[in-house]
């Protein structure tokens with residue numbers, strides 16, 4: 757049996773008990789998108805294993821509101837809190853200072869702000885800034901197994917997938933979601949095999965070349 761981590765939106769129409777009734781799904785993460793509605797969050801926090809706090813792109817962590825929100829969340833729960841929406845080394849350092857359990861490099865699917873950087877292009881600087889102290893996850897634009905491979909090679913511990921799951925759902929319902937996950941997994945395994953990586957741990961930085969590497973080559 758395979759388990760997948762599921763980030764459930766607070767606006768989800770399905771409650772945890774409904775989703776968990778199907779034993780193939782285990783909820784691990786709760787996305788808190790309505791932090792201002794604190795009373796509502798109180799209802800949810802008690803029931804999950806992990807909290808993902810979505811910040812807005814572009815240095816919003818520097819704003820004291822986010823720090824206060826995280827402090828408040830910590831005052832009502834002992835769950836690990838991850839901050840989502842980090843796009844710079846500076847924000848990653850701030851996030852660690854606040855004491856979050858992990859970071860999700862994300863531009864929220866580039867739906868918030870035109871011209872925000874693609875997550876994959878800033879992943880490495882965030883990974884470097886974090887220096888292995890806390891896990892770094894990434895989402896945004898993961899469409900193929902090779903995208904997962906690239907993210908892992910650049911130092912992400914895991915990738916999250918948004919729209920492909922929705923497309924699978926829209927096209928073929930539950931079967932479509934299952935197929936999307938199977939396809940991505942098969943593509944990742946093929947990429948690993950063709951790159952000489954028998955395990956995930958064998959995927960290293962040397963397996964990918966970035967724009968920055970090309971610049972360095974020219975110097």
Ligand SMILES: Cc1cc2nc3c(=O)[nH]c(=O)nc-3n(C[C@H](O)[C@H](O)[C@H](O)COP(=O)(O)O)c2cc1C
Pocket residue numbers: 765787789810840862863864865867895896897898916917918919920
């Ligand atoms: C319809 C839709 C609604 C979303 N709503 C939120 C949200 O409320 N809060 C949030 O942090 N991210 C939200 N996201 C962004 C996702 O959490 C995720 O960062 C993004 O979809 C990942 O990129 P991908 O779709 O390219 O995989 C939403 C994405 C979509 C497609």
